[in-house]
Amino acid sequence: MRRSFAKPVFLEIPRLLDRLCYRFPSLLIDSVIEHEPGTRLVAVKNVTGNEEVLQGHFPGTPVIPGVLMIEALVQAASVLLLDEAEHVQPSAMRTVLRGVNNARFRRLVVPGDQIRLEVTIRRRRRRVAVAAAVARVGDHVVAEAELLIGLALDEALIDPTANVAPGAEIGAGTVIGPNVVVGPYVRIGRACNIGASAVIDGWTEIGDETQVFPFASIGLIPQDQKFKGERTSLVIGRRNIFREFVTIHRGTEGGGGVTRIGDDNLFMAYVHVAHDCEVGHRTIFGNAATLSGHVSVEDQANIGAFSGVHQFCRVGRQAFIGGYSVVTLDALPFVRSVGNRARVYDLNVVGLERQGMPEGTVAELKRAFRYLLQSKLNTTQALHQIEQDDTLQCAEVVYLVEFIRTSRRGVNLRRPPKRLEAMVADE
Template sequence: MTSIHPTAIIDSNAQLAESVEVGAYSVIGPHVTIGANTKIGPHVVVEGHTSIGSDNHIFQFASIGAAPQDKKYAGEPTRLEIGDRNTIREFVTINLGTTQDAGVTRLGNDNWIMAYVHIAHDCQLGSNIILANNATLAGHVHLADWVFLGGFTSVHQFCHIGAHAMTAFTAAVSQDIPPFVTAAGNRAVPAGINSEGLRRRGFSSSQIAAIKRAYRTIYRSGLPLQEAKAALQAEEEKSPDAAGYLRQLREFIEASPRGIIR
């Protein structure tokens, strides 16, 4: 049965699955849906049109589904959607979307969100992401799967960060970071590829070597970006086992809304 501490305040219209746990003094609003086996710690506020999947653990003092920190927001019924098996630590804040974008903030599955992280309105996060303590995402930021952001990383609004990319401690990101790339500094600049992360995720030595060559083509060859992209396309044909990853890198660069870090 649902386990709710007697001091928690749960709106009668909230929908909580069996086996949901809600800790002391937490507040759950009327438009909230929470899936099976999710644990809501003490002193958590979950509000807005928020859906939370199964097997999540939200720690004490988190604020989930609050109104966007956007002066244009006028109370529209925008949403927050959180998937399954996410860990959301103390004092994390995650806001609803806005009508200036898709109207929804999304988190995928199996994400590890450490203390004091802020995820602003309309952010779109994939799965298996790690956000270290005090990482801050401005509005409309997109993070692909397996991104790792170091502690105190700050990401400018509308930036996109590609799959398997990584930032160092205190990185300040104002342009897009391509897949596989490590970024560091204020303002963030490329600092190699996330080799160790790729090895841990089962990338072969030849695939990592091909990604390193692609990185050198983009950042060390001296080629203009258009010529570098053409060189990447040629490299796809020479490295069939890594062709999909190289194509992913090239297509990210071609679609980058803010331009990539250089």
Template structure:
């Protein structure tokens, strides 16, 4: 067991031999820290938290009561293989959140970036890849193998189907089931997930130049009403645009995917 002298561990907490507890870590009452868990500087684990498996948690992340982080995947194919869960810095993981490590068939690592907010009761499944500054709202669930790029918001009580990609800066409305890929900066809503426009509020909050927002609007119209298949329209956009934001959408649409796309109606 490697526990830094500056760590503060409540007497009722169980820290198993082999756990690595970094400087200035706080572990509250009735927590259980497994033997392969690594906590970086300044992590705060409040009461009644379970951290298990081969789990690494980055600096200054805060984990709230009754979260279970690193327990085995909810996948019947999992046979106890050696897989990991890697969580970045400065995340806020609220009450009753669950996050699972990877599986052998999915690359072996579930990865969460920095500065995320995971609200009460949400779930991050095996082999998911979650970017920076992502917000997953109460009781939303990411299925296995999802890719959630930076600055995405997934609304409360929503579900993201396995293998789905959600592009940077997209927003998913509450009570939405997302079964296909979502373009960067897209706005998705309705119970069965319809691509209903662009996340204009998010773009403006990020300080995206007006010229780029105008270019994105024109690109969305071309994707919605242009001739040919969706990917063909995207390729034509790439040939015509000078906006880096539009080119990001083009790269996303023409990249590899195991799902089809939500397309504008």
């Protein structure tokens, strides 16, 4: 019967395993024939009579040692995990075998056999993956085990053309690309990726796993004529993404001295965040969105492309600012504000549901906004009615009332003309 061979999948096995310092004859994978990125991989190893280990194991009766079958499965799992890491943090990860559970050896493997190495990621816990691993020859299982594979960070990788000043602190696993400039007071966390020709300067702190794309400018002096070179800072949290040509300026002495950005935010290309701004967590800034100085943007807000927010304004939690809008008053949380000058287009129901807000909470917010936007009450009267309504007691409504009461610039409660409101509703 003629044996059929699966078509190999292209993965750079030697380059990936080179991170583990494997060299011939220690490479135990010949090719990859199936690959589901981040989940499953099938590789093959063709056993020949020329394997060095067979010369003494055993003379006259060559048999592949069981420990090498486990090693081959570990290498297959490493290729799977390292290939996935390439797309997140290129060239910054390596794998470490943390443990082997429930190893079983079912049959002998001899020269002429082709071992099919199957690994499937069952679960992950931080930087440890648990993989089910099975080795087969033909239809027979020859070895199986549960593998615990750890992902470890390499030392920082700095391109030779990058200019990293003495005194800068670069975390393990961080990649500094070509022509990057890093100032002497910069601190960059672990597993970050700084793209080509980006500039990071000043007293800037960047949290772990942050991505800075090419030509971004982070931590330079503020565009404020009162600034006289004082020591001010920029503090950035973890897992933020700054796309091409983003500019983030550090604070001023008059504004508290710190520009602060939280975790898990996305800043699309050409976004500008001016001095002394505070940005919360999990926000999204569309292309070329701009914050003037001293602006506060709260958690999960979404600011559309080419929109501008006036200095000292606040953008409330889970607010949605439509594209090309100009915000000159505090933007209410939970609603859609659109236009120049921005007007309120009702509750952002779709966005709130996508973010996991319960239906009951959305219903309470709808009733609260009827007092604010659709009744003939003024703002003070509407807030009083909301506070007196026993059916409006959820934390989001309490926060909404507090947001309005603490506003210094005033809140935007203007509704659009009926014609415009209908057009936006249709969209």
